[in-house]
Amino acid sequence: MDQLEIKALLERVASGDCPVGEALMELKLEPFRDLGFAKVDRHRGLRQGIAEVIYGAGKTPEQIRAIAASMREDGDKTILITRMSPEAAELVGKELPLAYHEMGRVGIVGAMPKPTGTGRIIVATGGTSDMPVAEEAALTAEALGNEVVRLYDVGVAGLHRTLSHLEDFMSARVIVAIAGMEGALASVLGGLADCPVIAVPTSVGYGAAFGGLAALLSMLNSCASGVSVVNIDNGFGAGYLASMINHIGDRNPG
Structure with missing residues:
Protein backbone atom coordinates (compact mmCIF):
# COMPACT_ATOMS: atom_id res chain seq x y z
CA MET A 1 0.00 0.00 0.00
CA ASP A 2 1.58 3.29 -1.11
CA GLN A 3 1.00 6.85 0.12
CA LEU A 4 -1.81 7.58 -2.32
CA GLU A 5 -3.64 4.39 -1.34
CA ILE A 6 -3.26 5.22 2.38
CA LYS A 7 -4.58 8.73 1.71
CA ALA A 8 -7.57 7.33 -0.18
CA LEU A 9 -8.27 4.90 2.66
CA LEU A 10 -8.22 7.69 5.25
CA GLU A 11 -10.52 9.81 3.10
CA ARG A 12 -12.98 6.89 2.95
CA VAL A 13 -12.87 6.65 6.74
CA ALA A 14 -13.42 10.40 7.07
CA SER A 15 -16.41 10.29 4.72
CA GLY A 16 -17.93 7.30 6.52
CA ASP A 17 -17.59 4.97 3.54
CA CYS A 18 -15.15 2.68 5.37
CA PRO A 19 -15.54 1.47 8.98
CA VAL A 20 -12.61 2.24 11.27
CA GLY A 21 -12.14 -1.46 12.05
CA GLU A 22 -11.87 -2.35 8.39
CA ALA A 23 -9.33 0.40 7.77
CA LEU A 24 -7.34 -0.67 10.82
CA MET A 25 -7.19 -4.23 9.50
CA GLU A 26 -5.82 -3.02 6.16
CA LEU A 27 -3.12 -0.99 7.90
CA LYS A 28 -2.22 -3.81 10.28
CA LEU A 29 -1.43 -6.27 7.51
CA GLU A 30 2.06 -7.66 8.01
CA PRO A 31 4.72 -5.26 6.71
CA PHE A 32 6.39 -8.05 4.74
CA ARG A 33 5.39 -11.28 3.07
CA ASP A 34 7.54 -14.22 4.14
CA LEU A 35 8.24 -16.54 1.21
CA GLY A 36 10.74 -18.62 3.16
CA PHE A 37 13.72 -17.64 1.01
CA ALA A 38 12.77 -13.94 0.93
CA LYS A 39 10.82 -11.44 3.00
CA VAL A 40 9.11 -9.13 0.52
CA ASP A 41 8.78 -5.60 1.93
CA ARG A 42 5.11 -4.61 1.47
CA HIS A 43 5.39 -1.21 3.16
CA ARG A 44 8.42 0.17 1.33
CA GLY A 45 6.22 2.18 -1.00
CA LEU A 46 4.60 3.79 2.03
CA ARG A 47 7.92 4.58 3.71
CA GLN A 48 9.93 5.64 0.68
CA GLY A 49 7.40 6.33 -2.04
CA ILE A 50 8.89 3.59 -4.22
CA ALA A 51 8.09 -0.11 -3.99
CA GLU A 52 10.75 -2.74 -3.47
CA VAL A 53 12.99 -3.49 -6.46
CA ILE A 54 14.06 -7.06 -7.19
CA TYR A 55 17.82 -7.55 -7.56
CA GLY A 56 18.04 -10.53 -9.88
CA ALA A 57 21.73 -11.46 -9.65
CA GLY A 58 22.26 -14.47 -7.41
CA LYS A 59 18.58 -15.41 -7.36
CA THR A 60 17.19 -18.40 -9.23
CA PRO A 61 14.58 -17.82 -11.94
CA GLU A 62 12.03 -19.53 -9.69
CA GLN A 63 12.80 -17.19 -6.79
CA ILE A 64 12.47 -14.11 -9.00
CA ARG A 65 9.15 -15.38 -10.34
CA ALA A 66 7.80 -16.02 -6.84
CA ILE A 67 8.84 -12.60 -5.53
CA ALA A 68 7.39 -10.79 -8.54
CA ALA A 69 4.16 -12.77 -8.32
CA SER A 70 3.73 -11.91 -4.64
CA MET A 71 4.30 -8.21 -5.34
CA ARG A 72 1.75 -8.30 -8.14
CA GLU A 73 -0.78 -9.99 -5.85
CA ASP A 74 -0.25 -7.16 -3.36
CA GLY A 75 -1.16 -4.59 -6.00
CA ASP A 76 2.18 -3.39 -7.36
CA LYS A 77 1.49 -2.14 -10.87
CA THR A 78 5.11 -1.77 -12.02
CA ILE A 79 7.73 -4.21 -10.75
CA LEU A 80 11.36 -3.52 -11.57
CA ILE A 81 13.85 -6.39 -11.78
CA THR A 82 17.54 -5.54 -12.23
CA ARG A 83 20.46 -7.76 -13.29
CA MET A 84 18.02 -10.24 -14.73
CA SER A 85 19.29 -13.13 -16.85
CA PRO A 86 17.60 -14.19 -20.11
CA GLU A 87 16.83 -17.55 -18.47
CA ALA A 88 14.99 -15.83 -15.62
CA ALA A 89 13.16 -13.60 -18.07
CA GLU A 90 11.97 -16.60 -20.07
CA LEU A 91 10.54 -18.28 -16.97
CA VAL A 92 8.94 -15.17 -15.46
CA GLY A 93 7.50 -14.13 -18.81
CA LYS A 94 5.48 -17.35 -19.02
CA GLU A 95 3.36 -16.35 -16.03
CA LEU A 96 3.62 -12.56 -15.70
CA PRO A 97 3.38 -9.65 -18.17
CA LEU A 98 7.13 -9.08 -18.44
CA ALA A 99 9.01 -6.74 -20.75
CA TYR A 100 12.67 -7.76 -20.83
CA HIS A 101 15.44 -5.39 -21.93
CA GLU A 102 18.45 -7.56 -22.58
CA MET A 103 21.08 -4.83 -23.00
CA GLY A 104 20.43 -3.37 -19.56
CA ARG A 105 19.46 -6.77 -18.08
CA VAL A 106 16.28 -5.17 -16.78
CA GLY A 107 12.87 -6.77 -16.53
CA ILE A 108 9.67 -4.80 -15.94
CA VAL A 109 6.49 -6.56 -14.90
CA GLY A 110 3.35 -4.55 -15.60
CA ALA A 111 2.84 -1.25 -17.33
CA MET A 112 5.31 1.62 -17.41
CA PRO A 113 3.95 4.58 -15.44
CA LYS A 114 3.36 7.96 -17.00
CA PRO A 115 6.10 10.48 -16.18
CA THR A 116 5.31 12.39 -13.00
CA GLY A 117 8.68 14.02 -12.37
CA THR A 118 9.02 17.77 -12.66
CA GLY A 119 11.65 17.73 -15.41
CA ARG A 120 13.73 15.57 -17.70
CA ILE A 121 16.51 13.21 -16.75
CA ILE A 122 19.34 12.95 -19.26
CA VAL A 123 21.35 9.74 -19.34
CA ALA A 124 24.59 10.32 -21.21
CA THR A 125 27.45 7.96 -21.96
CA GLY A 126 31.05 8.54 -22.90
CA GLY A 127 30.97 5.66 -25.39
CA THR A 128 28.84 2.94 -26.91
CA SER A 129 30.45 0.37 -24.60
CA ASP A 130 28.84 2.13 -21.62
CA MET A 131 25.31 1.54 -22.93
CA PRO A 132 24.46 -1.55 -20.83
CA VAL A 133 24.96 0.46 -17.63
CA ALA A 134 23.16 3.43 -19.18
CA GLU A 135 20.14 1.32 -20.09
CA GLU A 136 19.92 0.07 -16.51
CA ALA A 137 19.90 3.70 -15.33
CA ALA A 138 17.44 4.90 -17.97
CA LEU A 139 14.96 2.04 -17.55
CA THR A 140 15.09 2.41 -13.77
CA ALA A 141 14.24 6.09 -14.03
CA GLU A 142 11.44 5.42 -16.52
CA ALA A 143 9.97 2.67 -14.34
CA LEU A 144 9.89 5.18 -11.46
CA GLY A 145 7.90 7.73 -13.48
CA ASN A 146 10.36 9.99 -15.26
CA GLU A 147 10.89 11.34 -18.74
CA VAL A 148 14.33 10.19 -19.85
CA VAL A 149 16.45 11.43 -22.74
CA ARG A 150 19.26 9.15 -23.86
CA LEU A 151 22.42 10.73 -25.27
CA TYR A 152 24.87 7.96 -26.06
CA ASP A 153 28.47 8.12 -27.28
CA VAL A 154 28.98 11.80 -26.48
CA GLY A 155 32.31 11.43 -24.70
CA VAL A 156 35.11 13.93 -24.43
CA ALA A 157 37.36 12.07 -26.88
CA GLY A 158 35.37 14.12 -29.40
CA LEU A 159 34.32 17.18 -27.41
CA GLU A 167 20.92 22.82 -25.01
CA ASP A 168 19.74 19.40 -23.83
CA PHE A 169 22.18 19.38 -20.94
CA MET A 170 21.28 22.93 -19.93
CA SER A 171 17.54 22.11 -19.82
CA ALA A 172 17.81 18.92 -17.75
CA ARG A 173 16.64 18.57 -14.15
CA VAL A 174 19.21 15.84 -13.49
CA ILE A 175 22.06 14.41 -15.57
CA VAL A 176 23.41 10.88 -15.23
CA ALA A 177 26.93 10.83 -16.71
CA ILE A 178 28.20 7.33 -17.43
CA ALA A 179 31.78 6.70 -18.52
CA GLY A 180 34.69 4.32 -18.21
CA MET A 181 38.33 4.88 -19.14
CA GLU A 182 39.30 8.06 -17.25
CA GLY A 183 35.68 9.09 -16.57
CA ALA A 184 36.11 12.68 -17.71
CA LEU A 185 32.54 13.10 -18.98
CA ALA A 186 31.13 13.81 -15.52
CA SER A 187 33.52 16.70 -14.88
CA VAL A 188 32.82 18.27 -18.26
CA LEU A 189 29.05 18.08 -17.81
CA GLY A 190 29.35 19.27 -14.22
CA GLY A 191 31.06 22.39 -15.53
CA LEU A 192 28.39 23.06 -18.16
CA ALA A 193 25.03 22.31 -16.53
CA ASP A 194 23.21 24.02 -13.65
CA CYS A 195 21.63 20.79 -12.32
CA PRO A 196 22.94 17.88 -10.26
CA VAL A 197 25.19 15.46 -12.12
CA ILE A 198 25.25 11.83 -10.99
CA ALA A 199 28.45 10.19 -12.17
CA VAL A 200 28.58 6.46 -12.87
CA PRO A 201 32.02 4.94 -13.45
CA THR A 202 31.96 1.84 -15.63
CA SER A 203 34.32 -1.09 -15.83
CA VAL A 204 35.07 -0.25 -19.48
CA GLY A 205 38.74 0.34 -20.22
CA TYR A 206 42.16 -1.21 -20.72
CA GLY A 207 44.30 -2.73 -17.97
CA ALA A 208 45.19 0.43 -16.06
CA ALA A 209 41.50 1.29 -15.82
CA PHE A 210 41.46 -1.42 -13.13
CA GLY A 211 37.90 -2.50 -13.84
CA GLY A 212 36.49 0.99 -13.38
CA LEU A 213 38.58 2.07 -10.39
CA ALA A 214 40.39 4.72 -12.44
CA ALA A 215 37.10 6.27 -13.55
CA LEU A 216 35.72 6.06 -10.01
CA LEU A 217 38.69 7.95 -8.55
CA SER A 218 38.59 10.55 -11.33
CA MET A 219 34.90 11.20 -10.70
CA LEU A 220 35.40 11.39 -6.94
CA ASN A 221 38.14 13.97 -7.53
CA SER A 222 36.10 16.01 -10.00
CA CYS A 223 36.87 19.72 -9.85
CA ALA A 224 33.33 20.52 -11.02
CA SER A 225 30.79 21.38 -8.33
CA GLY A 226 27.51 19.48 -8.03
CA VAL A 227 28.86 16.08 -9.09
CA SER A 228 28.00 13.03 -6.95
CA VAL A 229 29.27 9.52 -7.62
CA VAL A 230 27.74 6.06 -7.32
CA ASN A 231 29.54 2.74 -7.43
CA ILE A 232 31.13 1.14 -10.48
CA ASP A 233 28.52 -0.03 -13.03
CA ASN A 234 25.67 0.95 -10.67
CA GLY A 235 23.23 2.24 -13.25
CA PHE A 236 20.31 1.30 -11.02
CA GLY A 237 21.56 3.44 -8.12
CA ALA A 238 22.03 6.41 -10.42
CA GLY A 239 18.58 6.08 -12.00
CA TYR A 240 16.95 5.71 -8.58
CA LEU A 241 18.71 8.80 -7.16
CA ALA A 242 17.92 10.81 -10.28
CA SER A 243 14.24 9.93 -9.86
CA MET A 244 14.28 11.05 -6.23
CA ILE A 245 15.76 14.40 -7.23
CA ASN A 246 13.24 14.79 -10.06
CA HIS A 247 10.33 14.13 -7.69
CA ILE A 248 11.34 16.49 -4.89
CA GLY A 249 8.28 18.46 -3.91
CA ASP A 250 5.64 15.79 -4.47
CA ARG A 251 6.59 13.31 -1.76
CA ASN A 252 3.78 14.24 0.62
CA PRO A 253 0.56 14.43 -1.37
CA GLY A 254 -2.08 16.42 0.44
Whole structure:
Protein backbone atom coordinates (compact mmCIF):
# COMPACT_ATOMS: atom_id res chain seq x y z
CA MET A 1 0.00 0.00 0.00
CA ASP A 2 1.58 3.29 -1.11
CA GLN A 3 1.00 6.85 0.12
CA LEU A 4 -1.81 7.58 -2.32
CA GLU A 5 -3.64 4.39 -1.34
CA ILE A 6 -3.26 5.22 2.38
CA LYS A 7 -4.58 8.73 1.71
CA ALA A 8 -7.57 7.33 -0.18
CA LEU A 9 -8.27 4.90 2.66
CA LEU A 10 -8.22 7.69 5.25
CA GLU A 11 -10.52 9.81 3.10
CA ARG A 12 -12.98 6.89 2.95
CA VAL A 13 -12.87 6.65 6.74
CA ALA A 14 -13.42 10.40 7.07
CA SER A 15 -16.41 10.29 4.72
CA GLY A 16 -17.93 7.30 6.52
CA ASP A 17 -17.59 4.97 3.54
CA CYS A 18 -15.15 2.68 5.37
CA PRO A 19 -15.54 1.47 8.98
CA VAL A 20 -12.61 2.24 11.27
CA GLY A 21 -12.14 -1.46 12.05
CA GLU A 22 -11.87 -2.35 8.39
CA ALA A 23 -9.33 0.40 7.77
CA LEU A 24 -7.34 -0.67 10.82
CA MET A 25 -7.19 -4.23 9.50
CA GLU A 26 -5.82 -3.02 6.16
CA LEU A 27 -3.12 -0.99 7.90
CA LYS A 28 -2.22 -3.81 10.28
CA LEU A 29 -1.43 -6.27 7.51
CA GLU A 30 2.06 -7.66 8.01
CA PRO A 31 4.72 -5.26 6.71
CA PHE A 32 6.39 -8.05 4.74
CA ARG A 33 5.39 -11.28 3.07
CA ASP A 34 7.54 -14.22 4.14
CA LEU A 35 8.24 -16.54 1.21
CA GLY A 36 10.74 -18.62 3.16
CA PHE A 37 13.72 -17.64 1.01
CA ALA A 38 12.77 -13.94 0.93
CA LYS A 39 10.82 -11.44 3.00
CA VAL A 40 9.11 -9.13 0.52
CA ASP A 41 8.78 -5.60 1.93
CA ARG A 42 5.11 -4.61 1.47
CA HIS A 43 5.39 -1.21 3.16
CA ARG A 44 8.42 0.17 1.33
CA GLY A 45 6.22 2.18 -1.00
CA LEU A 46 4.60 3.79 2.03
CA ARG A 47 7.92 4.58 3.71
CA GLN A 48 9.93 5.64 0.68
CA GLY A 49 7.40 6.33 -2.04
CA ILE A 50 8.89 3.59 -4.22
CA ALA A 51 8.09 -0.11 -3.99
CA GLU A 52 10.75 -2.74 -3.47
CA VAL A 53 12.99 -3.49 -6.46
CA ILE A 54 14.06 -7.06 -7.19
CA TYR A 55 17.82 -7.55 -7.56
CA GLY A 56 18.04 -10.53 -9.88
CA ALA A 57 21.73 -11.46 -9.65
CA GLY A 58 22.26 -14.47 -7.41
CA LYS A 59 18.58 -15.41 -7.36
CA THR A 60 17.19 -18.40 -9.23
CA PRO A 61 14.58 -17.82 -11.94
CA GLU A 62 12.03 -19.53 -9.69
CA GLN A 63 12.80 -17.19 -6.79
CA ILE A 64 12.47 -14.11 -9.00
CA ARG A 65 9.15 -15.38 -10.34
CA ALA A 66 7.80 -16.02 -6.84
CA ILE A 67 8.84 -12.60 -5.53
CA ALA A 68 7.39 -10.79 -8.54
CA ALA A 69 4.16 -12.77 -8.32
CA SER A 70 3.73 -11.91 -4.64
CA MET A 71 4.30 -8.21 -5.34
CA ARG A 72 1.75 -8.30 -8.14
CA GLU A 73 -0.78 -9.99 -5.85
CA ASP A 74 -0.25 -7.16 -3.36
CA GLY A 75 -1.16 -4.59 -6.00
CA ASP A 76 2.18 -3.39 -7.36
CA LYS A 77 1.49 -2.14 -10.87
CA THR A 78 5.11 -1.77 -12.02
CA ILE A 79 7.73 -4.21 -10.75
CA LEU A 80 11.36 -3.52 -11.57
CA ILE A 81 13.85 -6.39 -11.78
CA THR A 82 17.54 -5.54 -12.23
CA ARG A 83 20.46 -7.76 -13.29
CA MET A 84 18.02 -10.24 -14.73
CA SER A 85 19.29 -13.13 -16.85
CA PRO A 86 17.60 -14.19 -20.11
CA GLU A 87 16.83 -17.55 -18.47
CA ALA A 88 14.99 -15.83 -15.62
CA ALA A 89 13.16 -13.60 -18.07
CA GLU A 90 11.97 -16.60 -20.07
CA LEU A 91 10.54 -18.28 -16.97
CA VAL A 92 8.94 -15.17 -15.46
CA GLY A 93 7.50 -14.13 -18.81
CA LYS A 94 5.48 -17.35 -19.02
CA GLU A 95 3.36 -16.35 -16.03
CA LEU A 96 3.62 -12.56 -15.70
CA PRO A 97 3.38 -9.65 -18.17
CA LEU A 98 7.13 -9.08 -18.44
CA ALA A 99 9.01 -6.74 -20.75
CA TYR A 100 12.67 -7.76 -20.83
CA HIS A 101 15.44 -5.39 -21.93
CA GLU A 102 18.45 -7.56 -22.58
CA MET A 103 21.08 -4.83 -23.00
CA GLY A 104 20.43 -3.37 -19.56
CA ARG A 105 19.46 -6.77 -18.08
CA VAL A 106 16.28 -5.17 -16.78
CA GLY A 107 12.87 -6.77 -16.53
CA ILE A 108 9.67 -4.80 -15.94
CA VAL A 109 6.49 -6.56 -14.90
CA GLY A 110 3.35 -4.55 -15.60
CA ALA A 111 2.84 -1.25 -17.33
CA MET A 112 5.31 1.62 -17.41
CA PRO A 113 3.95 4.58 -15.44
CA LYS A 114 3.36 7.96 -17.00
CA PRO A 115 6.10 10.48 -16.18
CA THR A 116 5.31 12.39 -13.00
CA GLY A 117 8.68 14.02 -12.37
CA THR A 118 9.02 17.77 -12.66
CA GLY A 119 11.65 17.73 -15.41
CA ARG A 120 13.73 15.57 -17.70
CA ILE A 121 16.51 13.21 -16.75
CA ILE A 122 19.34 12.95 -19.26
CA VAL A 123 21.35 9.74 -19.34
CA ALA A 124 24.59 10.32 -21.21
CA THR A 125 27.45 7.96 -21.96
CA GLY A 126 31.05 8.54 -22.90
CA GLY A 127 30.97 5.66 -25.39
CA THR A 128 28.84 2.94 -26.91
CA SER A 129 30.45 0.37 -24.60
CA ASP A 130 28.84 2.13 -21.62
CA MET A 131 25.31 1.54 -22.93
CA PRO A 132 24.46 -1.55 -20.83
CA VAL A 133 24.96 0.46 -17.63
CA ALA A 134 23.16 3.43 -19.18
CA GLU A 135 20.14 1.32 -20.09
CA GLU A 136 19.92 0.07 -16.51
CA ALA A 137 19.90 3.70 -15.33
CA ALA A 138 17.44 4.90 -17.97
CA LEU A 139 14.96 2.04 -17.55
CA THR A 140 15.09 2.41 -13.77
CA ALA A 141 14.24 6.09 -14.03
CA GLU A 142 11.44 5.42 -16.52
CA ALA A 143 9.97 2.67 -14.34
CA LEU A 144 9.89 5.18 -11.46
CA GLY A 145 7.90 7.73 -13.48
CA ASN A 146 10.36 9.99 -15.26
CA GLU A 147 10.89 11.34 -18.74
CA VAL A 148 14.33 10.19 -19.85
CA VAL A 149 16.45 11.43 -22.74
CA ARG A 150 19.26 9.15 -23.86
CA LEU A 151 22.42 10.73 -25.27
CA TYR A 152 24.87 7.96 -26.06
CA ASP A 153 28.47 8.12 -27.28
CA VAL A 154 28.98 11.80 -26.48
CA GLY A 155 32.31 11.43 -24.70
CA VAL A 156 35.11 13.93 -24.43
CA ALA A 157 37.36 12.07 -26.88
CA GLY A 158 35.37 14.12 -29.40
CA LEU A 159 34.32 17.18 -27.41
CA HIS A 160 32.24 18.48 -30.32
CA ARG A 161 29.88 15.54 -29.75
CA THR A 162 29.32 16.68 -26.18
CA LEU A 163 28.84 20.33 -27.06
CA SER A 164 26.37 19.52 -29.83
CA HIS A 165 23.88 18.62 -27.08
CA LEU A 166 24.55 21.65 -24.91
CA GLU A 167 20.92 22.82 -25.01
CA ASP A 168 19.74 19.40 -23.83
CA PHE A 169 22.18 19.38 -20.94
CA MET A 170 21.28 22.93 -19.93
CA SER A 171 17.54 22.11 -19.82
CA ALA A 172 17.81 18.92 -17.75
CA ARG A 173 16.64 18.57 -14.15
CA VAL A 174 19.21 15.84 -13.49
CA ILE A 175 22.06 14.41 -15.57
CA VAL A 176 23.41 10.88 -15.23
CA ALA A 177 26.93 10.83 -16.71
CA ILE A 178 28.20 7.33 -17.43
CA ALA A 179 31.78 6.70 -18.52
CA GLY A 180 34.69 4.32 -18.21
CA MET A 181 38.33 4.88 -19.14
CA GLU A 182 39.30 8.06 -17.25
CA GLY A 183 35.68 9.09 -16.57
CA ALA A 184 36.11 12.68 -17.71
CA LEU A 185 32.54 13.10 -18.98
CA ALA A 186 31.13 13.81 -15.52
CA SER A 187 33.52 16.70 -14.88
CA VAL A 188 32.82 18.27 -18.26
CA LEU A 189 29.05 18.08 -17.81
CA GLY A 190 29.35 19.27 -14.22
CA GLY A 191 31.06 22.39 -15.53
CA LEU A 192 28.39 23.06 -18.16
CA ALA A 193 25.03 22.31 -16.53
CA ASP A 194 23.21 24.02 -13.65
CA CYS A 195 21.63 20.79 -12.32
CA PRO A 196 22.94 17.88 -10.26
CA VAL A 197 25.19 15.46 -12.12
CA ILE A 198 25.25 11.83 -10.99
CA ALA A 199 28.45 10.19 -12.17
CA VAL A 200 28.58 6.46 -12.87
CA PRO A 201 32.02 4.94 -13.45
CA THR A 202 31.96 1.84 -15.63
CA SER A 203 34.32 -1.09 -15.83
CA VAL A 204 35.07 -0.25 -19.48
CA GLY A 205 38.74 0.34 -20.22
CA TYR A 206 42.16 -1.21 -20.72
CA GLY A 207 44.30 -2.73 -17.97
CA ALA A 208 45.19 0.43 -16.06
CA ALA A 209 41.50 1.29 -15.82
CA PHE A 210 41.46 -1.42 -13.13
CA GLY A 211 37.90 -2.50 -13.84
CA GLY A 212 36.49 0.99 -13.38
CA LEU A 213 38.58 2.07 -10.39
CA ALA A 214 40.39 4.72 -12.44
CA ALA A 215 37.10 6.27 -13.55
CA LEU A 216 35.72 6.06 -10.01
CA LEU A 217 38.69 7.95 -8.55
CA SER A 218 38.59 10.55 -11.33
CA MET A 219 34.90 11.20 -10.70
CA LEU A 220 35.40 11.39 -6.94
CA ASN A 221 38.14 13.97 -7.53
CA SER A 222 36.10 16.01 -10.00
CA CYS A 223 36.87 19.72 -9.85
CA ALA A 224 33.33 20.52 -11.02
CA SER A 225 30.79 21.38 -8.33
CA GLY A 226 27.51 19.48 -8.03
CA VAL A 227 28.86 16.08 -9.09
CA SER A 228 28.00 13.03 -6.95
CA VAL A 229 29.27 9.52 -7.62
CA VAL A 230 27.74 6.06 -7.32
CA ASN A 231 29.54 2.74 -7.43
CA ILE A 232 31.13 1.14 -10.48
CA ASP A 233 28.52 -0.03 -13.03
CA ASN A 234 25.67 0.95 -10.67
CA GLY A 235 23.23 2.24 -13.25
CA PHE A 236 20.31 1.30 -11.02
CA GLY A 237 21.56 3.44 -8.12
CA ALA A 238 22.03 6.41 -10.42
CA GLY A 239 18.58 6.08 -12.00
CA TYR A 240 16.95 5.71 -8.58
CA LEU A 241 18.71 8.80 -7.16
CA ALA A 242 17.92 10.81 -10.28
CA SER A 243 14.24 9.93 -9.86
CA MET A 244 14.28 11.05 -6.23
CA ILE A 245 15.76 14.40 -7.23
CA ASN A 246 13.24 14.79 -10.06
CA HIS A 247 10.33 14.13 -7.69
CA ILE A 248 11.34 16.49 -4.89
CA GLY A 249 8.28 18.46 -3.91
CA ASP A 250 5.64 15.79 -4.47
CA ARG A 251 6.59 13.31 -1.76
CA ASN A 252 3.78 14.24 0.62
CA PRO A 253 0.56 14.43 -1.37
CA GLY A 254 -2.08 16.42 0.44
